[in-house]
Amino acid sequence: MADLLAPGGTVVVDDFTPATGRPPTHDGGPDTARLHWLTHPALHTTELRLAPDLATLVGTLRHTDDR
Numbered sequence: 001m002a003d004l005l006a007p008g009g010t011v012v013v014d015d016f017t018p019a020t021g022r023p024p025t026h027d028g029g030p031d032t033a034r035l036h037w038l039t040h041p042a043l044h045t046t047e048l049r050l051a052p053d054l055a056t057l058v059g060t061l062r063h064t065d066d067r
Helices: 032-038
Strands: 010-016 043-051 054-061
Touching: 010 032, 032 043, 032 054
Parallel strands: none
Antiparallel strands: 010 054, 043 054
């Protein structure tokens, strides 16, 4: 995905249940989908809680000197 973004470009990934702890878990194990985006080396990503049962992840492509 990062290869498709222009510098400073934004990616939005929705339909997550809000994380309740660190590290985030899903079905008793690490939430690998959420962690993929939150720890992606090319992105600055944060989780936004939209409702008590809904969250989205928003990531911005890092500048090449930030990687």
